Amino acid sequence: MKAxxxxxxxxxxxxxxxxxxxxxxxxxxxxxxxxxxxxRKLAKxxxxxxxxxxxxxxxxxxxxxxxEEFRTVYKKEHPNVKAVSAVGKAGGEKWKSMSPAEKAxxxxxxxxxxxxxxxxxxxxxxxxxETEDDxxxxxxxxxxxxxxxxxxxxxxxDDEEDDDDDEDED
DNA sequence: AATGTGATTGTTAAA
DNA sequence: TTTAACAATCACATT
Numbered sequence: 001m002k003a004x005x006x007x008x009x010x011x012x013x014x015x016x017x018x019x020x021x022x023x024x025x026x027x028x029x030x031x032x033x034x035x036x037x038x039x040r041k042l043a044k045x046x047x048x049x050x051x052x053x054x055x056x057x058x059x060x061x062x063x064x065x066x067x068e069e070f071r072t073v074y075k076k077e078h079p080n081v082k083a084v085s086a087v088g089k090a091g092g093e094k095w096k097s098m099s100p101a102e103k104a105x106x107x108x109x110x111x112x113x114x115x116x117x118x119x120x121x122x123x124x125x126x127x128x129x130e131t132e133d134d135x136x137x138x139x140x141x142x143x144x145x146x147x148x149x150x151x152x153x154x155x156x157x158d159d160e161e162d163d164d165d166d167e168d169e170d
Numbered sequence: 171a172a173t174g175t176g177a178t179t180g181t182t183a184a185a
Numbered sequence: 186t187t188t189a190a191c192a193a194t195c196a197c198a199t200t
Contacts, residue, residue, distance in 0.1 A: 057193095058181070058192050060193070061179065061192075062180070064192060067194085068194090083177085083197095084176065084195055085175095085177040086177085088178035088194085092177075095178080
């Protein structure tokens with residue numbers, strides 16, 4: 001399950017980064033940003049050492065939620081295609097072809113996931129402060145948790161849109 | 171063995 | 186505001 005790796009430029013062992021800022025010209029601000037990005041990754045890696053199994057992954061966007069289902073369908077119609085890129089392209093194309101109404105259910109699910117993500121993040125931040133050592137809370141084996149979070153019936157939403165303070169920009 | 175790669179869009183976090 | 190990384194997937198290539 002390390003599929004989350006995807007593209008990990010973190011492996012950059014090249015010593016080409018960390019270049020001293022010699023040119024005060026701001027023309028290369030973009031380059032500086034990129035350097036910062038790399039620094040971020042390195043810092044994270046160095047600080048954490050490797051990776052945090054506890055760190056909650058970002059919530060899947062509506063498109064990704066749709067992709068999950070699309071992949072299954074796509075595989076059925078294209079059992080020979082094994083390239084992830086193929087599904088990605090097809091999915092993207094289909095996604096754009098879909099109507100907002102069609103995307104609605106996926107967005108709804110994505111919204112829910114986001115809520116959970118925030119919750120997990122809270123817990124993660126909380127733990128982050130403590131000394132990480134014993135977080136192996138024994139899972140309740142007596143109660144197999146297959147798929148409990150699957151309630152779409154609850155679609156009660158309060159359509160109370162009252163915009164009061166929405167002024168920014170100057 | 172372990173892990174990056176490719177391709178898509180959306181979202182999140184950060185500069 | 187704007188930019189970039191990252192979320193899932195999986196056979197394959199590379200080290």
